[in-house]
Amino acid sequence: MMDTVVMLASQRQERILTAIREHGAVRVADLVVALDVSDMTVRRDIAELARAGLVRRVHGGAVTPETPARSTDEPGFEAKRTWSSREKAAVARAALATVEPGQAIALSAGTTTWLLASMIAADATLRPLTVVTNGLRVADALHGTDDVEVVLTGGVRTPSDALVGPVADATLHELRVDRTYLGVHGLDADGPTTPNLAEAATDRALVRCAAAATVLADHTKWGVVGLARICGFDEIDTLVVDTGLGAEARTHLSDAVDRLLLATPEPTTGDQP
CATH class of the missing domain: 1.10.10.10 (Winged helix-like DNA-binding domain superfamily/Winged helix DNA-binding domain)
Known part of the structure; x- marks a missing residue:
């Protein structure tokens, strides 16, 4: 026995x-x-x-042991890029479907928003487009793309290649965009969070310069709590997350935001159809 x-x-x-x-x-x-x-x-x-x-x-x-701890741990871009890559790609693809030609949009720094920027650069049907960003990697992904105007905020560079601080915040205060796409470090019942206090302030400025805000978060972000809260769910109209999100979290988030989009990751080699 x-x-x-x-x-x-x-x-x-x-x-x-x-x-x-x-x-x-x-x-x-x-x-x-x-x-x-x-x-x-x-x-x-x-x-x-x-x-x-x-x-x-x-x-x-x-x-996983490599997943960032909750409070102030801020890994670099290259470390985060490999985490939950299938899920992040699914979230970015779902977000891409909400981008319309002729818009002015804002993309925060982050690995999922970087994927979204790369998809925008590859999709000629979205031209013309204006993209405001505080993400150096996001700007690089869009650099040289025909009929895509990139506005980089300026500011102080963080370990995750975000530009933050008073310069970035002041720039965003003067701008108005149709929609902000916000990547986040963590997500819990009170809203999205980040380990970086200055980045939280700049992310808030990104949300508040937009007519609407979409948060992009793979399901592993649920339950991860950074030091600084970015905003409440009342300031977010759409949340895009992958189908790995648990049932309890889905129920909470579907009540918290106007629209919850669930993105299905593409199968890996050997997965059953």
């Missing part, structure tokens, strides 16, 4: 690891349903995996 119990625990933990490696994060509530076990059993399995250094425990679930 003991061998059977150990084997079953090992199987559960392997499934938890597989889910985290695929999605970047898991929630206890979703694992309880998927594994058909109790909340306490899932938490014990996660605790065992955390002790082995295979996952990092967070409120309500677990993430």
Whole structure:
């Protein structure tokens, strides 16, 4: 009997690891349903995996050890670019469908907004377009694209290649755009967050210079809380997240924003259709 119990625990933990490696994060509530076990059993399995250094425990679930910690940890662009890449691409594709030719839009700094900028650069049907950004990588992705005017805010550069601070904020205060697309570090019941105080202020300026605001967040951002709150959900009309988001979070967010868009990541090689 003991061998059977150990084997079953090992199987559960392997499934938890597989889910985290695929999605970047898991929630206890979703694992309880998927594994058909109790909340306490899932938490014990996660605790065992955390002790082995295979996952990092967070409120309500677990993430990969490489996922940024909650408060002030601010990884660089290259580190974040590889995290949850399929999910980020799906979110960017869904956001692309909401961009219209002739608009003036704003893109914040970030890896998902950088993907969106790259998709905009490749889509000739969106011309002409004006793009305001505080993201150096975003500006690089759009540089040289015909009929796309890029307005770079200026400011002080952060580890994530965002331009922030009084210069950026003052520039955005004078501008008006149709829609802002905002990438975020974390997302919880109170809204989007970032670990950088100056970036939070500039992100708020990006939201407030727009007639409408869309937040782009892959599902691993849910439950991650940065030091500084950017804004409340009452200032966001659309949230784009991938289908890895758990049922409880979907319910909360669909009530919090006017429109919740769920993006389906493309299958990887070997996935079942």
